[in-house]
Amino acid sequence: MIPFRCPPAWAFHDYTVGDRNLIEEWYEELSEEASLTFDTMLKNHQKVESHLEWTGFKYLKGKPREERIWQLDFIADKRQHRVLGVFGQGPKRAALILGCYHKGDNYTPKDALDMACKRAKELREGRAQLRERKIKTDS
Numbered sequence: 672m673i674p675f676r677c678p679p680a681w682a683f684h685d686y687t688v689g690d691r692n693l694i695e696e697w698y699e700e701l702s703e704e705a706s707l708t709f710d711t712m713l714k715n716h717q718k719v720e721s722h723l724e725w726t727g728f729k730y731l732k733g734k735p736r737e738e739r740i741w742q743l744d745f746i747a748d749k750r751q752h753r754v755l756g757v758f759g760q761g762p763k764r765a766a767l768i769l770g771c772y773h774k775g776d777n778y779t780p781k782d783a784l785d786m787a788c789k790r791a792k793e794l795r796e797g798r799a800q801l802r803e804r805k806i807k808t809d810s
Contacts, residue, residue, distance in 0.1 A: 727743045755769040
């Protein structure tokens with residue numbers, strides 16, 4: 672019997688400008704605990720049919736809502752991490768546009784929400800690109 676492997680439901684893509692993958696740059700600054708938590712989160716989310724069932728998912732309010740920006744949250748190193756993103760450019764494709772931290776009503780960097788809106792607009796206008804993120808698996 673040949674095992675049948677279903678393709679992942681979701682593909683994740685990183686926001687890039689020129690040769691710079693800004694999500695990968697953020698990722699490389701994460702601790703080992705945070706990067707493992709992030710990788711596990713994406714690995715689990717790619718298998719879920721509806722993004723509304725992703726853990727830590729919510730649409731943002733205010734100006735980011737106009738751009739349809741959402742966030743995924745995870746905790747590592749006793750710190751609240753956020754990955755902001757948008758959907759589009761094909762079915763079941765999620766674009767990761769900014770990694771940041773969050774505590775209370777404050778984001779780090781301070782202008783994270785404005786920066787995310789700017790990046791979403793740049794993607795929409797073709798002034799930025801997406802690069803597929805290879806999801807790290809146990810195998």
